[in-house]
Amino acid sequence: MPTTIGKLIRDREDVLLEKWLSFQVKDDAVRTDLVGPRERRERSVVFIDGAHRAMAKGIAEYDGDEWDDLRAVTADIARAWSRLGVSPVDTAMFVLSFKQALFSLMVTELGSRAALAEELRLTTSIFDQLGLHVAAVSLEERDEIISRQREEVLELSTPVVEVWDRILVLPIIGVLDSSRTQQVMETLLEEIVKRESEVAILDITGVPAVDSVTAQHLVKTVSAARLMGTRCVISGVRPQIAQTMVTLGVDLGDIETQSSLRSALAFAIERMGYRVVKEG
Amino acid sequence: MRSAVGAAAHSIGLSTFEKTRALTIASELARNVLVHAGGGVCRWRVVQDGARRGLELTFEDEGPGIADLDRAFEKGFSTAGGLGLGLGGSRRLADEFAVRPRSPTGLYVAATVYGRA
Amino acid sequence: MDRIPILRVGDILLVSVQIDMHDELALRLQDDLLHQIEKTSCQGVLIDIAGLDVVDSFAGRLLGDLAKMSRILGAQTVLVGVKPEVAMTLVELGVTLDGIHTALNVDRGMEKLRSLCAT
Numbered sequence: 001m002p003t004t005i006g007k008l009i010r011d012r013e014d015v016l017l018e019k020w021l022s023f024q025v026k027d028d029a030v031r032t033d034l035v036g037p038r039e040r041r042e043r044s045v046v047f048i049d050g051a052h053r054a055m056a057k058g059i060a061e062y063d064g065d066e067w068d069d070l071r072a073v074t075a076d077i078a079r080a081w082s083r084l085g086v087s088p089v090d091t092a093m094f095v096l097s098f099k100q101a102l103f104s105l106m107v108t109e110l111g112s113r114a115a116l117a118e119e120l121r122l123t124t125s126i127f128d129q130l131g132l133h134v135a136a137v138s139l140e141e142r143d144e145i146i147s148r149q150r151e152e153v154l155e156l157s158t159p160v161v162e163v164w165d166r167i168l169v170l171p172i173i174g175v176l177d178s179s180r181t182q183q184v185m186e187t188l189l190e191e192i193v194k195r196e197s198e199v200a201i202l203d204i205t206g207v208p209a210v211d212s213v214t215a216q217h218l219v220k221t222v223s224a225a226r227l228m229g230t231r232c233v234i235s236g237v238r239p240q241i242a243q244t245m246v247t248l249g250v251d252l253g254d255i256e257t258q259s260s261l262r263s264a265l266a267f268a269i270e271r272m273g274y275r276v277v278k279e280g
Numbered sequence: 281m282r283s284a285v286g287a288a289a290h291s292i293g294l295s296t297f298e299k300t301r302a303l304t305i306a307s308e309l310a311r312n313v314l315v316h317a318g319g320g321v322c323r324w325r326v327v328q329d330g331a332r333r334g335l336e337l338t339f340e341d342e343g344p345g346i347a348d349l350d351r352a353f354e355k356g357f358s359t360a361g362g363l364g365l366g367l368g369g370s371r372r373l374a375d376e377f378a379v380r381p382r383s384p385t386g387l388y389v390a391a392t393v394y395g396r397a
Numbered sequence: 398m399d400r401i402p403i404l405r406v407g408d409i410l411l412v413s414v415q416i417d418m419h420d421e422l423a424l425r426l427q428d429d430l431l432h433q434i435e436k437t438s439c440q441g442v443l444i445d446i447a448g449l450d451v452v453d454s455f456a457g458r459l460l461g462d463l464a465k466m467s468r469i470l471g472a473q474t475v476l477v478g479v480k481p482e483v484a485m486t487l488v489e490l491g492v493t494l495d496g497i498h499t500a501l502n503v504d505r506g507m508e509k510l511r512s513l514c515a516t
Contacts, residue, residue, distance in 0.1 A: 185485065186295075186297055186481065186485075189481030189484060189485065190481055192481070192501070193480075193481060193501065196501055196502070196505070198501075198505075220485075220488050220489070223488045223493060224481070224484035224485050224487075224488045225484070226499065227479050227483075227484040227487060227488065227494060227499055228479045228481070228484050228499060228501060229477065229479075229498075229499040229500035229501045229505065229506075229509075230501070282417065282451070296482050297481070297482045297485060299482075300450060300451055300480075300482035300483065300485075300486055301482075301485075301486055301489075303450070303451040304451050304452070304453050304486040304490070307451060307453035307455075308453050308454060308490070311420075311453070311455060368491070369454055369489060369490035369491055372489045372490070372491075373486060373489050373490070
């Protein structure tokens with residue numbers, strides 16, 4: 001049985017839409033630059049349509065499947081806007097401001113009527129919960145974006161540069177914790193295969209401190225590379241790091257180390273049997 | 281056994297590096313069981329730790345066991361003349377590792393390799 | 398009885414391990430190879446393990462022993478085709494293969510062998 005509110009939405013859709021759009025951007029804090037007017041309008045139309053259809057035969061409780069479509073619609077919006085950088089709160093406002101617009105419309109068109117009381121109770125509860133649902137989905141999406149970005153940063157901070165034929169340089173920046181070191185090792189070894197490098201220079205100029213675990217990892221990396229036929233040189237070893245290594249009793253064995261990338265490169269060039277000759 | 285473990289590793293999305301670690305562990309521990317105990321049982325199952333999934337390999341035998349477990353992990357230690365790198369090496373390769381004696385005799389070894397979250 | 402084939406390329410013996418070797422096969426390879434070195438009095442041996450996805454401590458040690466034994470018989474050995482993940486597991490297992498020469502692939506391995514045998 002069509003409800004008063006349901007009929008209102010259907011009959012006064014245009015007025016409701018305009019009212020709602022103005023409510024959505026009323027607050028100065030809302031970032032109108034992130035969601036364009038066309039996008040906002042299109043999404044609002046779809047939402048109103050969904051709300052109307054959900055209430056076509058009466059107002060069911062929120063967990064009824066009459067509301068499935070609208071939940072899916074709002075989840076879509078939440079994910080899309082989260083990717084645009086809209087905060088979960090602003091996205092939730094999208095739904096909550098609909099409630100405000102709807103009620104404002106009701107006051108003008110219907111006045112107050114006792115029969116409305118039950119419909120009102122249900123409607124309020126429903127749109128409040130929908131608002132929360134939207135916020136939750138938006139937050140989830142944001143969390144996923146953050147962890148994806150973290151991975152990308154991890155990858156970016158282990159670039160491998162082929163500076164010359166068969167000579168690779170791996171500048172390591174930042175602190176080497178055990179999971180990162182693992183990834184650095186794997187990246188290096190894969191690159192060695194790909195570029196057929198004979199010498200790999202691990203530059204640790206950008207590494208502030210080396211503890212014994214990190215040092216061990218470095219030693220293992222070099223050993224693994226050697227098993228593949230590639231010679232490794234660790235460059236950018238600063239006096240403090242040299243001190244730490246000796247104090248910790250780290251045995252570098254016959255791993256070649258240099259204090260600067262420049263001398264490491266010179267070593268690599270010589271090792272490969274190249275000679276740099278000046279013209280003229 | 282290797283191909284089954286390899287297939288299991290692949291199905292839970294372990295990287296090549298992780299899969300190789302699992303297979304190497306399987307090879308090492310299986311050899312231990314054969315050499316020291318003449319045979320045993322190997323099982324594997326998928327486990328979950330928070331967001332990451334892993335492959336757990338267990339080996340059980342009824343052989344003589346190892347009298348001094350601590351020393352068993354030292355490089356070069358062996359009760360039967362092999363070079364004894366198996367147990368220590370496997371522990372280093374695994375993310376989680378456990379060794380327990382079985383009663384009345386024998387050994388239970390479990391090793392788990394996890395994938396990234 | 399299956400064995401791993403040993404090819405003769407000039408005065409170099411080439412072994413290409415394509416399949417996961419079980420212990421018996423590996424030991425047979427060791428025997429065969431040492432025999433061949435003696436018979437042909439070759440100067441170098443190239444072992445290609447690019448076909449191996451997994452190398453455990455037994456196989457690793459065997460390869461190391463093989464190189465040492467070949468050396469005693471007068472031949473240099475170069476190991477090629479060690480995959481990154483295999484290299485990492487061997488290191489963790491503590492198999493260092495000190496003193497064995499390695500190269501990335503067959504081409505480079507041949508280069509290295511020639512320069513080793515020339516000295």
